[in-house]
Amino acid sequence: MIDLTVRTIRTAGLVGFLALSLLGARQSFGQVGDLEVRAEFSLTVELPEIRNDTKNLLSQIDQHLQQKNWQDAIDTLGRLIGSHGDELIARGSDQVDLGSQYTYYVDLKSYLQRRIAEYSRQTPEFLEVYRQRIDPLAQTVLDEAKASRDPAQLATAIDDYFLSSYTDDALLYLGDLLLEQARFNEARTAWERISPRFRTPNDPSGVLLAMPGQPMWVAVDGIDWKKHRNYIRQCLEDNASSSPLATIPNSNIDPAAVWARLCLASWLEGAEDRAQSELELLKQLYPDGHGYLGGRETNFAQFLSRLVDTSHGTLPGRHEKDWPTFAGAYSRNGHGKLTRPAGTYQPNWSVAIDRQVLSRPAGSGVTNGQAAEPEATPLISETEKELNSTFPIVHDGVVVVADEQRVRAFELESGLAAFPTSGRAFDKTDLEYGAFYSPGRRVDVDFESRRRGNLLSAMTIKFLHALGVPRFTQSSDGDMLVARLGITAIGVPMFQAQFQDPADMVIFDMSKQGKLIARIPPVTELSLPWSFEGTAIIDGNRLYCGMTKSGVRDESAVACFDWTTSQMLWRKSLSITQPYGSGLVQEADYGHRSYNLLTLKDGVLYYNTNHGVIAALDAERGDTLWLTRYPRLPLVPTPRLELAHGLVQRNINPCVVTQGLVISMPLDCDRVFALDAATGQLVWQTVPSGIEPMHILGATDEDVLVSGKQLFWIQLHSGKIRAEFPQVARDPRDSGFGRGTIVGDQVYWPTHDTVYRLGSRLDENAQVVTAGEPVDLAQYGEEGGNVLVSDEFMIIASPSRMTVYSPTSSDVLPKREADDPSN
Template sequence: MIFRPWLTLRTAGLVWVLPLLLLDASQATGQVRDLLARPEFSLTVELPETKNDTNNLLSQVDQQLQQAKWQDAIDTLERLSSRHGSEFISQGKDQVDLGSEYVYYDELKTYLQRRIAEFSRQTPEFLEAYRDRIDPLAKEDLDAAKATADPEVLAATINDYFLSSHTDEALLVLGDLLLERGRFNEARTAWERISPRFRTPEDPRGVLLAMAGQPMWVAVGGIDWKQHRDHVAALLNEAASSASLATIPDTDVDPAAVWARLCLTSWLEGSQQRAAVELELLQQLHPAAEGYLGGRNTNYAQFLAKLIETNPGSTAISPSSGWPTFAGAYSRTAKAMQERKVSDYEPAWSVTLDVQSLSRAPGNNGFGDVRTLEDIPLIAEDGDALLSTFPVVMGDQVIVADENRVRAFQLHSGLPSFPVAGNQVFKRNDLDYGAFLTTGRRVDFNFGPDRMRRGSPLRGMALRFLHALGPARFTLSSDQTKLVARIGTTAIGVPYVQAQFQNPADMVVFDMRKEGKIEARVPPVTELSGPWSFEGTAIVQGNRLYCGMVKSGVRDELAVGCFDWTTSQLIWRKKICTVQPYGSGLVADGEFGHRSHNLLTMVDGVLYYNTNNGVIAALNADRGRMLWLTRYPRMEMVPRSLERAHPQVQRNVNPCIVERGLVISMPLDCERLFALDAATGQLVWQTVPGGLDPTHLIGISGEDVLVSGEQLFWVHVDSGRIRAEFPSVDQAHLDRGFGRGTLVGDQVYWPTRDKVYRLETKLADDGSIVPAAEPIDLSQFGEEGGNLVYSDGQLIVAGPSRLTVYTPVVDDKPPPAASPSQE
């Protein structure tokens, strides 16, 4: 029989089980392992890059441009864009340390826009010929698009006519429309495309403090304007392209109008330092410039100076109530509101959770398990009792899920949110207590007599099959009324024998106004699509679901998909890359699946995808168009046994944080935390390789991104400098981290096994950490730490085996002045 791993996982049968029954189990298992064992894990990432015929056309364009055959060149460019525009092409790289580089890719259509714009600056005759062809249509279509006041329509039209003589004004209008909708990153990118002067130019003298192509505010923050003003002005007036953004070759738009808008946007989103630097740039280069801003004609610099002196603007990322998704928002950084001082907490209620543990490889006889997980070096959790549950809060309901059930409880009482079908009565320690969906089966491969797939003829046999690599994680997503859960196995790419006993997870949509009624069940596969699986819980917006997907095989194909959940139909699916599966590459003694929990990040209509496989990508959510793709340096990953490989993929629920024009990520296959420019994907900063080894990116507060593992770190959001850590080296007697913390107002709640520390997110003037209140002692209640969520004054702790909600003890006493080291 031919081994066909690409068969859909919904296929049922016993063809690969029979060898285990008819032969000696260890012999049969050994034969499979010998066939499939891989000596090393490949870091190679394959992208859908330009092919030979595409490269031939690119060469043809070069020749036609050199020979001044403008019309022939335009025809070839149109052929390239229409036939090959979605292929990837490298447009640069940064070598940051020995053997490590970040490589930047664009779709070919975007690359051609930038390249032709650069050529047009040097050869105005070509631009004139190009505009003679497109301007008549461009003006009519751009005017119609502006009249709709729909940024999606206008952005698509701009993309079609990017080099027309009318596009710069359209970009100004597009930015204004996006700003009105609070889509700050997109607005900023639209304005920066008007001219290359709004990004850092090449500077041979080294006066500017940023690499070419980075945001200009980074380059001029802290320079001596009195000494270097004329030099900076001359660099910007040259208008030579140095950014990976495609920019207009010439423009009549007043640069002061753009700088004023950039400053206003920074202030509105709460980036005070950025706004101050951009205001100073405006004051230095265009002090007398006037225009329409703030509802009236005004001097830009004077108006913004008064505005910035008032209360700072702030991004609406902090839910006043509820916690709708992992990390509290689809930007993956949010703060819960805390309206009163809390001296302490006490448990209000708790329920039992399904205990999750790491998979163990079969014992020597192929059926038993003789190994333990005690010596597996996981960070901030235990292999025998994982911290797999990440609750969400919708209104006054706390909701949790696992592979088999979804449960909802009233936040303040712990009672089930909905009546139980059939008037069944469950106790709080029952796993089905509060459940409004129960599949009634286990699908985690720990097959015993009670854990077989229903209807299987092997249900009564105590078999132990090969397992999946990596911890299980259970996340949820919601909007105001709809809840989305990934129900089914979290294992992906399992061998065919295991596929007989489990189904790939579906995306299930519930209406929480109707007691959790199932509105839709969206499968990842159809009869024709092949073995696709969902990687994590989808983002829900309106009638759309956005999710990472993987097509299993000898090489996994990673993609981002968009579904209409009302019809379960795929709207678009964009291939990102092809990689070696972790399960078949990291485990040296056989073929294994792996558990993937990749979550997308969504900000301002853009999806950001940390593949955890060498690539970060940004896509337009409306149509799935690739905006940029960055290949980051992967660390060496050594193949080993199943147990020893688990720690290498522990950080498997780590979506990008996107805020203030930065995409901050720490993939599981990278030993550094880094920030990319949200507009271009270019590197802004990175930490020293190996300098951090966290599990959780908690979020951004003030000047820092909070990162945790066994310790809690403050990393400066604009530079990547590690500014503080807790506990420090001289506080080694304090507990180590145990679970994911959360931001509560201006505090960070950080869990250890026995306590929850409450610390100010703002460091003291001397850089020291400031305690906000005494730690919450969980051990006195017989409880332990876990993943934290805070909502409506209640602290929710999802531990390894219990979900506990703590209610506040109100006290108006001021916080203590003692440091944690004085306990």
């Protein structure tokens, strides 16, 4: 049994306050040094930090402020933001254990907003001069933006005139607009920018339960209000600089109105603990606060008490009948829904899928002319010859799977091909069965003639050696489906690259029997050698995707395309690092396979680069909202390709965003950790090497469910590991095998021979609850794999085939009180 008490670390250090000087960041982006010895993998991460000319302008602003030449300071500030606003600057760090450090960056514009806001609090006469200059135009622009009811337009106006006299009211209104659209994280951030008092203040007496700058509800959750009410009130009133957000210097907005909105947003999101904590703060500090809420003039505390205490909020789209993308939602926290209880399951239909194996260079199993026993590759939840590479999605009663060459669709109930196909593919063991797009089938000459025609491209797919486990995903929005098709190896040696093109994003219209609508390549003649890293998010007419520019160093970026025109709208470069393929194998040069997926939540893109950096970007404009460098795990190069695959096995691990947290487990990090969604600051982490995670299945309002060889329940807001299943090491076939899924109040967790059905919530004693009879796959000659549930069906994509199971009865185990999500 593993000791659960030592595997979580809460942040223990303050994020250092920003120095009054605007200097101190170093220039590094694009400066590529000589590679070290091939066997030494470099953990260096280079960022687009501020340049020397930027530092000179910052120094000029400092001088103008010190000399009270405020007009000159304002002019220089405008020039700096206009020409250098997207450069990054470090704003603090957390030293958490044995030298492990998280470092936080924002773009220069956000940094300057926060810096000038702090200066304005200390020097009100500067703020008066500044507002005299910008207020007349700011009022007009902000009023027009509010009248448009377009959050993007209003957010841009707020950024342009952040220190105006009217911005706090605009932020309140922006949060209301975002709340109407169920964009909870963005709404909370807008309201918290109204004043620093909505984040945890400095606490010299050590009363509060969170560090300065963290969300206030955590700091007072479980506090003794009777004893500490007056102290907390005074701390909040005195709070001027602990918020990591850029906040208004002297807002006149009623704090009770903001706390009421924060509580309402928590309730609507289904974050009941947070709602209760914020409601108690409202009752204790502003019992008489009143205003317009819920369509009428009301006492905030009384109205919200009736709401929170008598009913449960709902999280829109949390339980979906369809499964439109990896992890069920672009927040990567989708939950399946059972239309009727299932006593157990039996196979309904099955089709073959393309079996994947790990790359082995030619001759790797031969020594002196004799066949040698191949060395085993240590993998979690799969083996080198049984890879769980396929992740189906479900769209309107149709199951869709893809590989590097084809996309296939089947009717969920019958297993028949969903769309007409030509040729001989009527055998369900044929990989062409159900294919509505594959080489030689449904090819549009206009699309192909732009850049194809290399006959060796298709031939080299199976023979191209690259580091990493193959993964295949798709995404859908409405009737549009996107898949990444083609060779997924990145940064392959030049002699191989000339025989293959990087994978494209291919868009299909599912309402027109999978008609090919668009094909977007990652490169043009002017942009070589960019590659897509994983399947894009499709949202309306936009595609969002991670990209890599290969070279001596790999450049990681996020890009946005208009798929209707194939035009790239923006691309934001984030970091430069050493590619895995050229650093982790000593014997030769290899490319690597990357399947990084973006997360989209409330208008913000979150990207786990798996190269030392996690970033949040505005989805509309591509602006960097924050970037966090996490402690990277030293990766020891191995002498052979087949032994290195395990180092990058966890290569499909997007961030999970829920309740204001960004949960992540990068492949180059030996811990699971949570960041503040608004700021990128560390909230908690598990103890380094405490668990071996492979998948984040999702989160309830209490726990994050993480799986590998075992299934773990990690407390959502503290990082404490509360339970594991199974507790005792068993036969390897009883270890996790594939990706499970959360289904209502249950979690389906697969092993090689069984799918366990457990309660997604623990009981009152923090014990794992059995929610249904385990599904014995071995009795049907089937095996585990990647599981999802849609409608009443359970779908398992094993290494060699996809099987759809139907429920055999509605007799389920008696429901225990601890299983009830209302408890």
